Amino acid sequence: MPKTLEGQITMEKTPSYFVTREAPARISAMSRDTKLIVVVRDPVTRAISDYTQTLSKKPDIPSFESLTFKNMTTGLIDTSWSAIQIGIYAKHLDNWLQYFPMEQILFVSGERLISDPAGELGRVQDFLGLKRIITDKHFYFNQTKGFPCLKKAEGSSKPHCLGKTKGRTHPNIDPEVVQRLRDFYRPFNMKFYQMTGRFFGWDD
Numbered sequence: 001m002p003k004t005l006e007g008q009i010t011m012e013k014t015p016s017y018f019v020t021r022e023a024p025a026r027i028s029a030m031s032r033d034t035k036l037i038v039v040v041r042d043p044v045t046r047a048i049s050d051y052t053q054t055l056s057k058k059p060d061i062p063s064f065e066s067l068t069f070k071n072m073t074t075g076l077i078d079t080s081w082s083a084i085q086i087g088i089y090a091k092h093l094d095n096w097l098q099y100f101p102m103e104q105i106l107f108v109s110g111e112r113l114i115s116d117p118a119g120e121l122g123r124v125q126d127f128l129g130l131k132r133i134i135t136d137k138h139f140y141f142n143q144t145k146g147f148p149c150l151k152k153a154e155g156s157s158k159p160h161c162l163g164k165t166k167g168r169t170h171p172n173i174d175p176e177v178v179q180r181l182r183d184f185y186r187p188f189n190m191k192f193y194q195m196t197g198r199f200f201g202w203d204d
């Protein structure tokens with residue numbers, strides 16, 4: 001990481017940090033003051049999105065349903081499959097809390113980032129000790145895309161929306177498998193809500 005001058009914030013983004021065992025110790029050894037921001041969404045939708053992304057690169061992979069189970073007959077879920085593993089947020093957070101206090105970690109809701117981007121970014125700005133510069137007036141909702149877009153991109157007068165790889169159509173998954181996954185994640189989600197003090201609403 002480059003040195004940071006007074007009045008500057010240095011940021012780095014890598015999705016796999018949150019689920020990498022060695023990451024908290026290494027980041028803490030670099031700087032114990034580091035603030036951490038993690039975007040989380042319903043782990044079931046997350047798993048399907050993850051699978052959809054892999055499928056777009058490797059169309060020959062087995063079905064989501066068959067990858068979900070270690071044993072289809074007993075219904076034993078394959079927790080070693082990364083698409084499933086990553087969504088066990090409470091377990092990953094436990095690992096981070098060995099090195100960082102909860103006050104240094106902010107969880108952003110992926111769902112709210114779509115339905116209320118300004119509200120969610122308001123929390124981010126507060127967490128980073130920044131003035132709330134980004135507000136509702138910076139966004140509009142693009143119905144076709146299903147995502148908010150920036151009215152003006154930085155250094156441009158043109159709007160900016162998310163790229164083509166965001167908002168891929170997810171395949172239809174057997175509702176029984178989805179339900180089985182909901183049941184699997186529920187206790188981990190409850191623990192995660194408790195740990196973070198925020199109810200993400202994935203288990204309504």
Ligand SMILES: Nc1ncnc2c1ncn2[C@@H]1O[C@H](COP(=O)(O)OS(=O)(=O)O)[C@@H](OP(=O)(O)O)[C@H]1O
Nearest residue numbers: 015048049050052053110113114162165166167168
């Ligand atoms: N800004 C913002 N707000 C809300 N949701 C967002 C945002 N950026 C990415 N996404 C969604 O995250 C999913 C994974 O996207 P990634 O950027 O990590 O990967 S990828 O570029 O699509 O490969 C992928 O989810 P799905 O589209 O549901 O599969 C993205 O749409």
